[in-house]
Every structure is written in structure tokens, then in C-alpha cells.
Amino acid sequence: MALVLTEEQTMLRDMAKQFFTEQVPVTNLRKLRDEESADGYDKAVWQQIVELGFAGILIPEEQGGTGFGPIGLGIVMQEAGRTLAATPLYSTAILGAGLILAAGSDGQKAELLPQIAGGELLTALALEETAHHNPKQVAMTAAQDGDQIILSGQKNFVIDGHIADKLIVVARTSGAAGDANGLSMFLVDAKAKGVTVTRTHMVDSRNAAMVSFDKVSIPAHDALGPLGAAMAELESVLDLGRACIAAEMLGGIEAVFDTTLAYLKERKQFGVIIGTFQALKHRAAEMFCEVELCQSVVLDALSALDERRNDVPRAVSLAKARLGDAARLISNEGVQMHGGIGMTDAVDMGLYLKRARVQSQLLGDTNFHRSRYAELGGY
Amino acid sequence: MTDLDTFRAETRAWLEENCPESMRTPMPERETPWGGRNADFPNPDTKIWLDRMASRGWTAPEWPAEYGGGGLSKDEARILQQEMSRINARTPLASFGLWMLGPALLEFASEEQKKKYLGEIVRGEIRWCQGYSEPGAGSDLAGLQTKAEDKGDHYLVNGQKVWTSYADQCDWIFCLVRTDSSVKHDGISFLLIDMNTPGVEARPIKLISGASPFCETFLTDVVVPKENLVGELNKGWTIAKRLLEHERTMISAMGMGGGGAASMGGMEAMAKENFGEDGDKIANPAIREAVTNHKMDHQAFALTLKRAADEAKAGQGMGAAASMFKYYGTELNKRRFELLLDVMGTQALGWEGEGFDARELSITRSWLRSKGNSIEGGTSEVQLNVIAKRVLGLPDA
Incomplete structure (x- = not known):
């Protein structure tokens, strides 16, 4: 396409x-x-x-x-x-x-x-258990007890966890942390007995929560998909999420770049517009190239999902990894090129910088996706 | 059957009948069909293939038929390209006349000039080189000093050009010359000069790779007929800029890498050969990360080239295209060769002779040659200036 x-x-x-x-x-x-x-x-x-x-x-x-x-x-x-x-x-x-x-x-x-x-x-995905995204490492258990399922464990970085009506919980019905097999998904009422949601305050001022499950009993028919075989569906939707976060990051870096470029054309020092300085021009031009590459990889990842291409995971990892690096570069440059006011809360640069780091961690950072890209390529 | 289907069927049949068998094999560099008065054809099929394709104007498929071109629509030209790829047909003619001068002549030249020069280019009769840079005018190209004085019925040209590609083997040179010294950009004209004219001398320059693709070209009291001026007097800079865009697009394609030894698919295989495998992975984690990073940059760049082509087709301009691609593509190509050196170790550092195979020696020479990619056709720094000025609208100092 x-x-x-x-x-x-x-x-x-x-x-x-x-x-x-x-x-x-x-x-x-x-x-x-x-x-x-x-x-x-x-x-x-x-x-x-x-x-x-x-x-x-x-x-x-x-x-x-x-x-x-x-x-x-x-x-x-x-x-x-x-x-x-x-x-x-x-x-x-x-x-x-x-x-x-x-x-x-x-x-x-x-x-x-x-x-x-x-x-x-409103829903929230309770997936992560450590400081790094890694679905295979889920250890939280889901034990069958007659026609009930007993959930026990602890989740963190649950986006919108404290406002969700229903949690989608990824837990293990068999196998051990590190196994791709044995994972299951469950729909759990956020108010169910034994569920404790604690809001966490992140640098980006956006919603996240820790959720603990203390022998939470739910009916077996609240499983989402077959028991022990959630990985394929989970990964396909995580890829959708990753591409969408990459798209959100793209909007962020475009805003930072546009704002910074406008500032370069208006701020004066030494009696001249600072955008006349070649040291800044070249960095702006390099950022421009990076934004263009980011637009290409994001659109390709979304197209791959749209067309159900068989290279979806690679296209998505390419986009999420690149946007992670690009957002770090451009949000840092946005602060730096604004100079003194760039480090204040009065301008928006800092808000974009903080959001970029959270977005980068969501569903796998650059290292995660670079490694995944290589694995999928057979090296 | 649509018209295009008919065209495809006819084209396929014609190619099957007219493309010699040996022209359907990978082309060794020494068989590159540059054409020109002194063309030699180590493989005689090369000449047959060139003449047959030129007789249909298919060396320049989209140029108008009245000037010797194929007169094909964009869609037809694409089909011709696809049908040639299908049988692995070699390009019939490699030529700066086709890639650079021709498009500029079509846009700026007089009717007589188009009639005279375009046909010669299509048929590969005249080999052209470009006389732009001078020893004192590199990145600051518009500072050029080669002078063309008006002597009534002719121009008298004096000066020196440098980085003229293959000038020692070329027949004609398209030159930027100064026709007014009182102004900078508005004192430059675009002149065509026959290299056989007395006073023209080309000397090859040896590069660090050992090859000599460029020359210094000396112009001493060269008499050039007035009808060889293209476009208006003192308006040559407009033509020059357009030609540079064609050149940048051509060079940026190098970022995509040539085929064969140094091609992208080969990099991870070479890394495994050199560092071993851990499962499926390249065993050395630092090399694995570097290879992966590079391949991801390469893929992102390829997608951006594709997006630019798709946007052009959809009638949306992707503003900065030429300078951005030149900058990113050539820098990427240099990174690729540096990484190949890391992967291959001392096997990438042989110059000639025993101990190194042809593939290794070719990578070494290509690595050295790649250093020129971010200099020729406007340095990376100049490309960044162009992006900053023309795309981002940042002011001049």
C-alpha cells in the first residue's frame, strides 16, 4: 500500500x-x-x-x-x-x-x-510486574478452583488503573516466568474483593497505578480467551498499542520541533536572531530529517496493522524503537535550544520531555524493540 | 485488455527478441555502457543492445519522441522498467547526459539545442561531463571564476574546473562560467563546450581509493560559439540549481547500498561468520547492536524514500526531499562501510594481491570511495544549510 x-x-x-x-x-x-x-x-x-x-x-x-x-x-x-x-x-x-x-x-x-x-x-491493562516491559516474564498466578479462578500477585505501571471499571489482568495458569506459554487473561471488576488499587504519580502527570490481587476469586467464564494460550492475541494487541504510542510520540516531537523552530526565528541574542547561528541551524536540520524518518516508520507500522501484513511485529518494533530515540533527542534539544526558559515549568518543553520518557517505557523501550527487531530478523 | 496491458505484452515480446542473452547477466564494471565517441565495447553485445534500445528511444523512455526519446507516459515507462527487471536486462546506457544534462536541456534549452543534443545523448554518441566546481569554488559554488568573455561572434573561456567526472574520457562538458564579475549568482551562465576544442585539457585525479573517477580540467583561451549558451545570459544559476537536485537525488540512492558483497542482507551473515552465533544471534553483543541499529536506520530511510515517491505520485510534494536524502543517504552509506570494517577486521584492510578475496578487496575500495559521497554534489554541511534555509525558513546571518 x-x-x-x-x-x-x-x-x-x-x-x-x-x-x-x-x-x-x-x-x-x-x-x-x-x-x-x-x-x-x-x-x-x-x-x-x-x-x-x-x-x-x-x-x-x-x-x-x-x-x-x-x-x-x-x-x-x-x-x-x-x-x-x-x-x-x-x-x-x-x-x-x-x-x-x-x-x-x-x-x-x-x-x-x-x-x-x-x-x-473504562478499562486498564494490568500487565507489567517489573520496571521493564516483558510480557513473558509475568509471574502472577491464576489458580483454578472448581469453576472459580483465584488471582494472586502484584502489578505496576497500570495505565489508568485507578479510574478503570474493569481490569484486564494477565496472569499465569501454568509454566514459570519466562515461558511464553501458560499466560491467560481475565476480566476483573476493579471493585472486586481483594483488589487494591494505589494511584502512582508519574513525572508526566498522567494516570498510572499499582494494583495488588489478594486471592481474588472470579468466575472462570470471566477469562478473556482460552486459558494458558493468551500470548498470540496479547502480542497482536500490544503491537497495536505500541504503534499507537509511537504515533502519539510522533505528535509530541512534531509539536516540540515546531515550537523550537519558531523560537529560533524570534529569540535574539548578540543583536541577531539566534536561528542565524549555524550551530543551531544544523541541529535543527538534523531534527527535521529525524522527524521525516519517524513519520515514515509510524505510517508503515500502522499500515502493516491495517493490512494484517505478516511483518507487523518488525514494522512495529522499528517504529517504537526509532520514536524512543527520536523523542529523547528532540525533547532534549527542545529544552536546550530554549535556553534558560527551557528549564522552567513556564514553557511546555519540560512537559513534553517528561511525557516522552514515560511513552518510551510503555510497552517496551528502544532496547527492548531493537533486540526484538534483531531476533525477528534471525540475528 | 487495457492499453497498458497491450503495451506490456508488446514490450515483453520485443525485449525477449531484442535483448541479447549476455545482456541479461550481472554487469561487470568494465562493461558499463558509458557511450561516447571513444566508447569501447569489451562485450560487443553491449553495443547491439544500446543501438536497439536507442532506436526506440528507450534509453530515455520519458523524453519526447521528437527529440529521440521514447515518448512514454509515466505508467508505460514503469512497465518498461518492470519488464526489463523481469529478464534482468542491463541498463543500455549509463550517462550524465541522460541523468543530469538532458532534463535541464528539456526545461531550459532552445529548440535547436534540444534537437541537436538530446538525440546524441539518447543514442549514446556523446559522453558528457559536468564542469561546476573550481579549486576556489567548492561548497561556495557560486564563487566560481572561470571566465567567458564576449568576443562578438564567440566566447573566449579561461579558467580551471575540478572534480569533473571522467573528463578524460568525455566528449563534451557542460560548464558554469562567469559572464559578469560585478555580481555573484546573477553573473553566471551555462555553456556547452566540445572537449576537442583547442585549449581544453583534462588530467585525472587519483583518489584515496586508488580510482580516478574525477579530473582537473583546464580551459585556456577556448573559443566557444555563441549558440552554445543555454538559457539566458547571466541566468545560469537557475539551471545549475535544478541540475544539482538531479545530482543529489542520484547520489542519495547510494545510501540504499549497491548489490553484491556489501549489500544489506550480507552484513549480519558476515557478522555471524566473524563472531560466531549464540542461538540465532550474532554472538558479540556490541556488534549485534551496531548491526541492528544500522539495519533499522536503513529500513527507516528506505521507507522514507518510498513515502516520498508515493507522495509525489499522489501529487503532494515532500518539500526537502533532495537535500535530505543526499544528507541522510550518504552519511548512512559511510556508517555502513565503517561498520563493515568493524565486522570484517583486518580482512577489510587489504589493498591488493594475496590473502584477500575479490569481495573483501571491493569492500575496502568502496569504503574509501564512500568518503567522497558526503562531499561531492554538495557536502553534508551544505545540505544541512539548504534544509535550514529552504525548508525550515531559518534566516541567513
Whole structure:
């Protein structure tokens, strides 16, 4: 497929750009942070997102969604990333809807997908257990007890964990940490007995939580997909999430680059515009090249998902790894080129820098994806 | 059957009948068909193939038929390319006339000039070289000093050009000359000079790779007819800039790497040969990381070239294309060869003779040659300046 947006996708982008720019500017995140919002997201904004059809963007029309597919989802995330919009899109519209679509029973789909598209249900994926993404290393256990499942363990870095109505929990019904086999997924009510959710405060002022499961008993039919064989569906949806985070990161670096470039054209020192200095020009030109390469790898990863190409994992790892490096470079340069004000909280550079590091860790950092890219290539 | 299907069927049949068997094999460098008055054809099939393709204008498929070109549409030209690839047909003609001068003539030359020069290029009769850089005008190309004085019925040219590709084997040179010394960019004209004219002398320059693809070209009291001026007097800089874009696009393709020994697919295999395997992995973790990084950069660059082509097709311009690709592609190519040195160790450091196979020696020479990629056609630093100015709109000092 050609690496260009279709007319329909271009319209979606323009609509998303206008919405996030006008309705969810960076001041929205600052307000949530400074007012110490208990929810960590703006419910009115989420309602607008639902009305625009973005919450159900992955969900087919017959289940209440808009069915724009991975490219549409990526386009929306890119525009959300541009303004650092803090919304449950990632936890619910991407991972929640994605996992239920990929692994859910007909009954689960019929019940839950319309609720997600309608903005009535928020989900969170409880996957990570250590400081580094690595699905195979999940150790949390899920023991069968008659027609019940008993969940015991501890999860961290659960995005939107403290606002979710339902948790999607990855736990082990067999095997040991490190095995790809033996993993299962469960839908767990966030208020179930034995579930303790503790909000964590991250540098990006966005929602995350620790969740502990103390002998939580759930009916076996709340398993999402077959027991012990969750890896394939999980990985395919994680790849969708990774591509969408890469798209969100792309929006972020574009915003930092545009803002920094504008500053280079307006700030004067030694009586001249600092953008006349070759030391800064060359660094700006190198960033430009990097942004162009990032646009290519993100669009290719989303296209791979859209077309269900068999190189999805490699295309996605290429994008997530590159965006991790690029976001580090460009967010650092954004601070540096702004000079003194760049290190203050008054300008937005620091907000983008902090968000970039969290995004980089989400679902695997550059090292994780570089190694995965090599493994998939047979070296 | 659509018109294009018919065209494909006819093209396939014609190629099957007219492309000699030996022209369907990989081309050794010494058989490269540069054409020209002094062309030698170590393989006589090369000449047959060139003449047959030129008779249909298919050495320049998209040029208008009235100037000897193929007169094909973009779609037809793509089909011709696909059908040639299908049988591994060699390129019938390698030529700076085709790649650089021709497109500029089509845009800027007079009707008589197009009629005279384009046909010769298509048929491979005249081999062209480019006279741009001078000893005192490299990155600052517009500072060139080679002077063309108006002597009534002719120009008298004096000066020195450098980095003229293969000038010692070329027939004609397209030159930037100074026709007004009181201004810089607006005092440059674009002149075509027959290298047989008295006063033209080309001397090869030996590079660190041992090869001599470039010359110094001396122009002493060279008499050039006035009709050899292309475009308006003192408007040569416009033509020069357009030609440089063609050149940058051509050189940036090098980032994608040649085939054969140093091709991308070979790098990880070589790393395994040299450092062993740990499972499927390259056993040395530092080399594995470097190889992986490089391959990921290469893939990201390839996707960006594809995106630019797709956007061009869709009628959306990707602004900075030429300078960005020249910069990134050549820097990537240099990194590739440095990495190959790390992978191959001392086997990449042989100059000639015993102890090294042909592949190893070729990589060594290519590594040395790659150092020129980020200098010729505008240095990397100049490309970054061009991006900063023309794309990002950053002001001049």
C-alpha cells in the first residue's frame, strides 16, 4: 500500500487536529496537574471524544463503533500527542477494545464493546510486574478452583488503573516466568474483593497505578480467551498499542520541533536572531530529517496493522524503537535550544520531555524493540 | 485488455527478441555502457543492445519522441522498467547526459539545442561531463571564476574546473562560467563546450581509493560559439540549481547500498561468520547492536524514500526531499562501510594481491570511495544549510 493517507483519513486527521488544538490544548493537562484532579483526566473532554466516535474507533459499526481501524486510531493518537491530551484513549479505546475484539467471546464482545464506544466503560491493562516491559516474564498466578479462578500477585505501571471499571489482568495458569506459554487473561471488576488499587504519580502527570490481587476469586467464564494460550492475541494487541504510542510520540516531537523552530526565528541574542547561528541551524536540520524518518516508520507500522501484513511485529518494533530515540533527542534539544526558559515549568518543553520518557517505557523501550527487531530478523 | 496491458505484452515480446542473452547477466564494471565517441565495447553485445534500445528511444523512455526519446507516459515507462527487471536486462546506457544534462536541456534549452543534443545523448554518441566546481569554488559554488568573455561572434573561456567526472574520457562538458564579475549568482551562465576544442585539457585525479573517477580540467583561451549558451545570459544559476537536485537525488540512492558483497542482507551473515552465533544471534553483543541499529536506520530511510515517491505520485510534494536524502543517504552509506570494517577486521584492510578475496578487496575500495559521497554534489554541511534555509525558513546571518 502507498505510504500516503487516503482522503477519508486526511479528513479524520483534520478533524482530530482541530478538536485537540481547540478543545484539549496543553493547558488542559496543566489544569489537571495543578488542581490535583482526582480522576487525572477531564470527563467533559472524554465525553466529547466519545461523541466524535474516537472511543469506538477500533470497534466495528455493528457493535457501536466507528471502525476506522489502526491507521485511524494512529491519526487520532498523533493529534492527541501534539497537545499532550490526557485521556483514557490508550487504556480503553486501544488496549481494552483491542483485547476484547481479539480474544473475547461473542457474549463479552456484545456486552462490553458498545459500552466502550458509548463511553460508559473504562478499562486498564494490568500487565507489567517489573520496571521493564516483558510480557513473558509475568509471574502472577491464576489458580483454578472448581469453576472459580483465584488471582494472586502484584502489578505496576497500570495505565489508568485507578479510574478503570474493569481490569484486564494477565496472569499465569501454568509454566514459570519466562515461558511464553501458560499466560491467560481475565476480566476483573476493579471493585472486586481483594483488589487494591494505589494511584502512582508519574513525572508526566498522567494516570498510572499499582494494583495488588489478594486471592481474588472470579468466575472462570470471566477469562478473556482460552486459558494458558493468551500470548498470540496479547502480542497482536500490544503491537497495536505500541504503534499507537509511537504515533502519539510522533505528535509530541512534531509539536516540540515546531515550537523550537519558531523560537529560533524570534529569540535574539548578540543583536541577531539566534536561528542565524549555524550551530543551531544544523541541529535543527538534523531534527527535521529525524522527524521525516519517524513519520515514515509510524505510517508503515500502522499500515502493516491495517493490512494484517505478516511483518507487523518488525514494522512495529522499528517504529517504537526509532520514536524512543527520536523523542529523547528532540525533547532534549527542545529544552536546550530554549535556553534558560527551557528549564522552567513556564514553557511546555519540560512537559513534553517528561511525557516522552514515560511513552518510551510503555510497552517496551528502544532496547527492548531493537533486540526484538534483531531476533525477528534471525540475528 | 487495457492499453497498458497491450503495451506490456508488446514490450515483453520485443525485449525477449531484442535483448541479447549476455545482456541479461550481472554487469561487470568494465562493461558499463558509458557511450561516447571513444566508447569501447569489451562485450560487443553491449553495443547491439544500446543501438536497439536507442532506436526506440528507450534509453530515455520519458523524453519526447521528437527529440529521440521514447515518448512514454509515466505508467508505460514503469512497465518498461518492470519488464526489463523481469529478464534482468542491463541498463543500455549509463550517462550524465541522460541523468543530469538532458532534463535541464528539456526545461531550459532552445529548440535547436534540444534537437541537436538530446538525440546524441539518447543514442549514446556523446559522453558528457559536468564542469561546476573550481579549486576556489567548492561548497561556495557560486564563487566560481572561470571566465567567458564576449568576443562578438564567440566566447573566449579561461579558467580551471575540478572534480569533473571522467573528463578524460568525455566528449563534451557542460560548464558554469562567469559572464559578469560585478555580481555573484546573477553573473553566471551555462555553456556547452566540445572537449576537442583547442585549449581544453583534462588530467585525472587519483583518489584515496586508488580510482580516478574525477579530473582537473583546464580551459585556456577556448573559443566557444555563441549558440552554445543555454538559457539566458547571466541566468545560469537557475539551471545549475535544478541540475544539482538531479545530482543529489542520484547520489542519495547510494545510501540504499549497491548489490553484491556489501549489500544489506550480507552484513549480519558476515557478522555471524566473524563472531560466531549464540542461538540465532550474532554472538558479540556490541556488534549485534551496531548491526541492528544500522539495519533499522536503513529500513527507516528506505521507507522514507518510498513515502516520498508515493507522495509525489499522489501529487503532494515532500518539500526537502533532495537535500535530505543526499544528507541522510550518504552519511548512512559511510556508517555502513565503517561498520563493515568493524565486522570484517583486518580482512577489510587489504589493498591488493594475496590473502584477500575479490569481495573483501571491493569492500575496502568502496569504503574509501564512500568518503567522497558526503562531499561531492554538495557536502553534508551544505545540505544541512539548504534544509535550514529552504525548508525550515531559518534566516541567513
